[in-house]
Amino acid sequence: MFIEKSLEQRAESRQFFKSLFTIVGPIALQNLISAAVGSADVVMLGYVGQDAIAAVNLASYIQFILFLFFIGLSSGVVMLAAQYWGKKDTYSIETIFGIGTKISAAIGFVFAAGALFVPELLMKIFTNEEKLIVIGSEYLRVVGVSFVILAFSQIYQAVLKSIERVKQVTAITTAALLLNIGLNAVFIFGLFGAPKMGVKGVALATTISRVIELMLCVVICARVREIHFSVGTLFRKNTILLKDFIKYSVPAIGNEAVWGAGWSMYAVIMGHLGSDLVAANSVVSVVRNLASVLCFGMAYGGAILLGKQIGANQMELAGRNASRLVKSTILAGFVGAVLLGLCRPILFRIADLNEQASYFLTPLLYINCVSLFGAAINTVLICGVFRAGGDAKWGLILDSLAMWTVSVPIGFVCAFAFHLPPLVVYLILYVDEWEKMIFNVIHYKSKKWMKNITREF
16 A cells, blocks of 8 residues: 555656646746846946946846836736636636736836836936946836836736746747847947947847737737637726735735845945945846756746646645645755856856956855855745745735845945945845745745635636
8 A cells, every 4th residue: 555655656746747847947948048148238248348237237126126016917817827727717817817917017107107207216226326327227218118018928928827838938038038139239239230339239129129029929829729818808807806816916016026125225235335246246146047047947837837736626736746846946946056156267257347346256156155045945935835825925924024124124234334344235135035934934834825716707
């Protein structure tokens, strides 16, 4: 009997990991290419100058905050749509798509207006160095157009992922990101007769690639047989699903907003510690993003699989697979942290930094190694396991307490009251992942996160 059960569990485990990596593989590839675009941006901007790298890095926090809103909305879409996919209720999935798109578009318009009309005001949030404000504002005025386009493409992609069309999403984003790299080179260096546009060229390349990305989303979604995307689905009314979407997506948006605002405050603190630290952090962040693609891909891919199983009321199976997901992500996080540490020789070749910025590279790298391992565990639990069961409130509460009552206030005091060295302040800011980990593990063990949130229609 024990042998039979053991064989069944092994077969179950093999099936889970086969399904997981069918989804995670494309997501990790998508994240890898996205990180590669960031690497290419930094390398090519290095030819423009260190100030260009620092300015674009700070300006990109506006996009970062916008992405967090979109990630929160996408999480709301995935939480509901993946569970309804487990029930094969495609009508509800179409309705969820319409609800998510309308809200996303409204947010995109607000951010676009800010970037187009008051970019200097936005840049002053992150730095008081006039040269960085001027360069960053030029970037935001051009890239702001893409914010509206992103509002639509992100929800399209979230629905496709929810119904396990991850390969199509990866194909879309891969094409757009590779186009982005090519256009960056064209507009930065003035290839093929194009003018040398520097920072504006990076922004223009991003905007054009986003337009192509949206066009590809529309074409591929038109060919999906199970789900019918149309103008009618955008305006379909369902009060119950609207209330559910708000109930589950608002905490996810709040969680992403709280976390993103906290990271933005880290940027504010670093921006006032000098452009050398900002430039060094930009380079280290590029390598960190490359090293983290697998463990973060496992978190978001696992959420789709677990959500589908919970929606189908396979609770025991979902519990066992959640354990497998967490253990494998811990391993992936450890491997990613080790690989990040081994990337030290590459850092000094990515961009031409001055002596002080180069001095910061090594300690910043090792601090990020420790932070990455903690982030992998927290991400798989908050964004993967808990959200699969419709529990986004936990992440909102935990991040609010950890970042806004501990890390951010302490960071400000250490930087502006005690005037501690930049590296000490940086270390204090980046240990927040370890503060949250123990509470996440306790919540995971409680199983309170596991709920079927679908309804019968």
